[in-house]
Amino acid sequence: MKHLKIILVCTGLFLLSNQQTLTAQVNSETELAKKAGQRKAEMKAEKEQMKAQMKDKKEALKDNMKDKQSELKEMQVKKGEINAEMQEERAEMKAKMQNATSDEKVALKAQMKEKMSAKRMDMAQKREELKAKREAFKGDKEAYKTERIEAVKARLTSYDSKIDASDQLVTKGQDKLAAAKAQLEKQKAEGTITDEEISKREMTFKRIEEKLKKHENAIERTKTRIQNNKEKLVELEKVETVEE
Amino acid sequence: MKTIFKIALLVVLFSVASCRDSKKDDAAVKATEQIETIEVETDSLVKDLELEANELEKELNELENL
Numbered sequence: 001m002k003h004l005k006i007i008l009v010c011t012g013l014f015l016l017s018n019q020q021t022l023t024a025q026v027n028s029e030t031e032l033a034k035k036a037g038q039r040k041a042e043m044k045a046e047k048e049q050m051k052a053q054m055k056d057k058k059e060a061l062k063d064n065m066k067d068k069q070s071e072l073k074e075m076q077v078k079k080g081e082i083n084a085e086m087q088e089e090r091a092e093m094k095a096k097m098q099n100a101t102s103d104e105k106v107a108l109k110a111q112m113k114e115k116m117s118a119k120r121m122d123m124a125q126k127r128e129e130l131k132a133k134r135e136a137f138k139g140d141k142e143a144y145k146t147e148r149i150e151a152v153k154a155r156l157t158s159y160d161s162k163i164d165a166s167d168q169l170v171t172k173g174q175d176k177l178a179a180a181k182a183q184l185e186k187q188k189a190e191g192t193i194t195d196e197e198i199s200k201r202e203m204t205f206k207r208i209e210e211k212l213k214k215h216e217n218a219i220e221r222t223k224t225r226i227q228n229n230k231e232k233l234v235e236l237e238k239v240e241t242v243e244e
Numbered sequence: 245m246k247t248i249f250k251i252a253l254l255v256v257l258f259s260v261a262s263c264r265d266s267k268k269d270d271a272a273v274k275a276t277e278q279i280e281t282i283e284v285e286t287d288s289l290v291k292d293l294e295l296e297a298n299e300l301e302k303e304l305n306e307l308e309n310l
Contacts, residue, residue, distance in 0.1 A: 119292075123284050130280040134273075141272040148279045155283065159290050166297050173304050180307050201310060208307060211300050215293075222293050229282045236275045 085221065088214060149233055156226055156233075163226075166219050173212050181205060 093112060097105055137144045184201050187193040 119288065122291075123288055126284045126287065127280065130283065134276055134280070141269045141276070145272045145276045145279065148276055148283075152279055152283045152286075156286060159286065162290055162294060166293055169297055169300060169304075173300060176304050176307055180310060204307065204310065208300075208303050211296075211303055215296050215300050218293055218296055222289050225289055226286060229286055232282060233279065236278060 081221070081225065088217065092210075092214070145236075149237055153230070153233055156230055159222075159226060163219060163223060166215065170212055170216050170219065173208065173215075177205060177208055177212070 093108070096108055100108060134144065180201070184193070184198065184205075188198065
C-alpha cells in the first residue's frame, strides 16, 4: 500500500510536469509563429516602401531625362541656327580674305575677333544686369516672372517696326539698284562712260547685291527667331497656369 | 499625448507647405532665367540687324551719288 502511494504520487508528478512542458511548448510555438508573422509583415511593409521609393526615384529620373532631352533638343536647334548665321559670316570673311594682302588679313581677323568679343561682352553684361535685377526683387517670384514675360512680349512686338523698316530698306535698295543699273546701261549705250568707271560701278552693284541678299536673309532669320521666342514665352506662361 | 500629436502634425504640415513653395519658386526662377535668355538673344539679334541696315543704307546713299 505504501509503495502504491509512492507510485501514484510519482505518476501524478510525472503527468503534471509533462502537461506543463506541453503547455510551454505550445506557448512558445504560438509566440514564435506570432513573431514570424510580425517580422513577415514588417518585411512586406519595408519592401513596399522600398518599391514606392524606387518608383519615385524612377519617375524623378524620367522627368529629369525628359527635361534634359528637351534642353538638348533646344540646344541643337539653337546650334543649327547659329551655324547657319556663322556660315554666312564665314563665307563673307572667306571672300574678303581671298582678295586681301597678308597685312589686311591680319587686320580683318583682328577686327572680326574684336567684333565677336564686343558682342559677347555686351550679351554677358545684359545677362548680369537682368540677373542682378531678378535677385534684387524681393516679392513673389511668380509675379516677377509674369512681369518679365509681359515686358519681353511687348519688347518683341516693338521689334516688328524695326523689321518692317528693314524690309522697306531692302525693297528701296532693290529699286535703287535697278535704277542705277539701268542708268549704267544707258550711259554705256551713249558711250559717255569709261571702262574703268564701268568696272568700278559693276563692282559696287555686286557688293550692294550681296549686302541686300545678306540683309534679306538676316530679316528672315530674325523673324523666325522672334516667332520662336514668342512661342517659347507662351509655353513658359502655360507652365505657370498648369502649376497653379 | 494629444497635444504632442497636434504639434507634430503642424510641423509636418508646415514642412510640406514650405517644400512645395520652394519647389514652385525654383520653377519660377528657372523660367525667369529662360525669359532673360530670350530677351538677351533677341536684343542682340535685332541690334545686329540694325547695324547691318545702317551699313546697307550708307551703301545705298553711295549708290545715289554715283
